[in-house]
Amino acid sequence: MARSGAAVEEPVRRRLLAEATRLFAERGFESTSVQEIVAAAGVTKGAMYHYFGSKDDLLHEIYGRVLRMQMERLTRFADAEGPVTERLHATAMDVVVTTIDNLDDSKIFFRSMHQLAPETYKTVRAERRRYHERFRDLVVEGQQAGVFRDDIPAEMVVDYFFGSVHHLGTWYSPDGPLTGQDVGRHFADLLLSSLEPAGRPAR
Amino acid sequence: MARSGAAVEEPVRRRLLAEATRLFAERGFESTSVQEIVAAAGVTKGAMYHYFGSKDDLLHEIYGRVLRMQMERLTRFADAEGPVTERLHATAMDVVVTTIDNLDDSKIFFRSMHQLAPETYKTVRAERRRYHERFRDLVVEGQQAGVFRDDIPAEMVVDYFFGSVHHLGTWYSPDGPLTGQDVGRHFADLLLSSLEPAGRPAR
């Protein structure tokens, strides 16, 4: 009974992470107290500080989980077979769909990133940077192949697109008429469309 | 002498607003204490609570200033003369340039908006909404005139574009090689390009 009881009950650590994610997304990192988190998870502070070194550490783990997942998916889509236009379209769409599926994570990401301790902050930024670079390589590949316009720096196209993605959390609602697939398709279409060469007469 | 002396010295109220803007952008609203703000402005808490009702009120005033300015500029550009493509391009470019000119305001906006008191929050959201609607009308106008693709909801195009604009604060640096005009031109080009009709074959 003891074993099965422990197995049936969700591990405390997991509940803490889940509730913290929910609360951070809802009220922000600084406005959420450790008390609130442990109360929501049905434990006490002793339990939390048993599993996590600090409140900061809790946030850091959330970031790590998100970053690992996104990087894994991006790599899979970017390294697939097919023409670069199709790969970029599929990648962009997946980024949007995944972001919408984990909207709480997204809200935390762009709202609370600067609350991390300087050391942790740099680590997260660096990993985020590698992610953007992998995405940028796709754009560069298309530019060199001549299928994307190259009069706009690929770096800026990436910042342009991910700005839109990061801000999904501020306006998208699962209760609305649009599914994640809808938004993903439209966003990917807009991205691909804006990259078409010779769109406007060169000045 | 009394008059000129008072005129030479920067008004306390203005200094408080300026320093608060700087600090909120740097560390976030919740992580900035009233003590830090008044210390940076060279006054005491008594002075701050003489001019502002609360810390929240201080943030609210910052929002009000930004919203008023942006709305005024948008209206001016959108109501100008000329074809809708040129008006949208000029408007989009101005939004970017203005955002970069006041990058601190932008950082505060999307990071700390949810820290406002519920009442104030709704007011700001409503005003922000009117702003987006005015911008959306431009897109709709172009769609009805047949110069923009209409297979993507105008609403979403606006969210797409302003996502990019709001996120300028996370990556743009005035010390970098790009001027606000550079970024503005590229962003506006990307927007107009993505709106060109018959971009991809309709499925």
Next chain:
DNA sequence: ACAAGCGTACCGACTGGTCGGTCCAATCCG
């Protein structure tokens, strides 16, 4: 017996906000 897992009680630092009081320029009164 002994560690792992967690609860209880508590600490010190700091927070937003308050309040009595001070300074000084402008106004009023005689």
Next chain:
DNA sequence: CGGATTGGACCGACCAGTCGGTACGCTTGT
């Protein structure tokens, strides 16, 4: 004219409450 009075701008000490974090003891499985 000049002394008294007023009132806004601001100071600085001080709340009560909250925060993240810690010390320590009790259970429970092995």
